[in-house]
Amino acid sequence: MFYQITQYIKFLSKSTNQHGVHSPFVYDLITKCFYDKTNYEAYKNMSEYRKELLSNKMLISVTDLGSGSQKLKSNTRSVSKMAKHAGTTYFRAKLLYRIVKYFNSKNILELGTSLGIATHAMQLGNPKAMITTVEGCNNLTAFTKANFLKYQLNGITLINDNFQSAFKNVNKNSFDLVFFDGNHQKESTLQYFEAMxxxxxxxxxxxxDDIYWSKEMTEAWETIKQHPKVTVTIDTFHWGLVFFRSEQNKEHFIIRV
Known part of the structure; x- marks a missing residue:
């Protein structure tokens, strides 16, 4: 936690908004998506989905295949506590919704389904999208799959598998958006990046997700930024966005959202 606090202070000193951003692509993304103040009807659905999870006291035995939770140490966890401490926040779910809507992402891969808060947001962002989401924990998979059916969420394929094994089946596809939210370890993050x-x-x-989770996660982020195929990155502190647009000069942005 101390590491995250110190990094956030540094982030605040370096970050900016749309002013001073000379890339038209990034400027439009910031002003038309990041800072879009429209109160979308979908936000109500997202809020209801999350509120139901926050009120659910059901206990689930969780198997962590990654670095686990920084706040939930027991493997037996209530749905409500997972939604509060480990699930995607409402603020970030709304941002993810806007990103999917803005880019009209059609083929999406999510690594780390958990309770499906982010999955739900992405599905609402583009109801016609085909979303593949991978969750390593059997019990979480069963719970979230039932929740998706309850909310009649279409176009979502939930795979219960470890990420390395899942890659054998999914990395032949061409994805518009890949959301890495399941393992906060440096080597694993870099392996998943290369695999995709x-x-x-x-x-x-x-x-x-969580590029300042730990010192080694930040190191993974810095390595990704330097990859020759990467042209544009945006650091929002909680997330690191990576683009591969060949027409763009290589630039790194630090943006307050």
């Missing part, structure tokens, strides 16, 4: 590179196209977007 064959599936990218010019307008693809990778989003890495």
């Amino acid at each position: 590179l064959p599936s990218i196209h010019n307008d693809a977007l990778f989003i890495f």
